[in-house]
Amino acid sequence: MREDRQVRVLIFRSGVKGVFCAGADLKEREQMSEAEVGVFVQRLRGLMNEIAAFPAPTIAAMDGFALGGGLELALACDLRVAASSAVMGLIETTRGLLPGAGGTQRLPRCLGVALAKELIFTGRRLSGAQAQALGLVNHAVTQNEEGNAAYHRARALAQEILPQAPIAVRLGKVAIDRGTEVDIASGMAIEGICYAQNIPTRDRLEGMAAFREKRPPRFVGE
Numbered sequence: 107m108r109e110d111r112q113v114r115v116l117i118f119r120s121g122v123k124g125v126f127c128a129g130a131d132l133k134e135r136e137q138m139s140e141a142e143v144g145v146f147v148q149r150l151r152g153l154m155n156e157i158a159a160f161p162a163p164t165i166a167a168m169d170g171f172a173l174g175g176g177l178e179l180a181l182a183c184d185l186r187v188a189a190s191s192a193v194m195g196l197i198e199t200t201r202g203l204l205p206g207a208g209g210t211q212r213l214p215r216c217l218g219v220a221l222a223k224e225l226i227f228t229g230r231r232l233s234g235a236q237a238q239a240l241g242l243v244n245h246a247v248t249q250n251e252e253g254n255a256a257y258h259r260a261r262a263l264a265q266e267i268l269p270q271a272p273i274a275v276r277l278g279k280v281a282i283d284r285g286t287e288v289d290i291a292s293g294m295a296i297e298g299i300c301y302a303q304n305i306p307t308r309d310r311l312e313g314m315a316a317f318r319e320k321r322p323p324r325f326v327g328e
């Protein structure tokens with residue numbers, strides 16, 4: 107999918123009712139040697155990095171438990187939607203562990219250092235509404251009888267993104283992701299590089315033509 111230019115938005119959801127992702131199987135982990143644990147977690151961290159680097163926008167639809175690595179998966183996504191039934195937290199310290207798949211890095215970038223430390227030090231679990239109040243999720247919705255309210259809200263959010271110019275959206279993601287890791291002067295330079303890549307696109311010309319002609323634009327991703 108990473109190479110498929112037709113992919114405009116990628117939604118992560120679970121096929122298991124009540125659970126987005128429950129994190130590592132600690133019974134399985136207990137049977138691993140120390141070396142095996144190190145390799146396992148390194149591979150998991152690499153997977154989360156690949157998700158974070160996915161070129162199109164990603165949305166986590168959290169309709170249930172998102173604990174430990176499950177929340178790290180959601181943190182690797184660009185946007186997060188949680189149902190009222192969702193329960194999330196980096197609970198590793200309650201099991202003698204610490205987050206190892208990006209949680210110690212992505213949570214403070216999302217919420218700020220002090221709040222991230224509080225949540226990781228305590229292993230606290232949050233509801234969808236609490237997570238929204240903290241800024242951990244973009245939207246919190248009341249769960250429905252089917253147990254997929256967050257997925258439906260994520261689809262609605264994706265529908266808002268779909269009509270926009272896909273190259274501009276992807277370049278905007280690059281500019282934000284890379285720019286937030288450097289000082290603002292370097293970030294401005296990154297923005298300039300991304301903007302320059304968008305100038306020759308057909309979509310940019312289409313956007314201006316649609317504005318002039320007072321009609322909706324028809325972006326094709328070229």
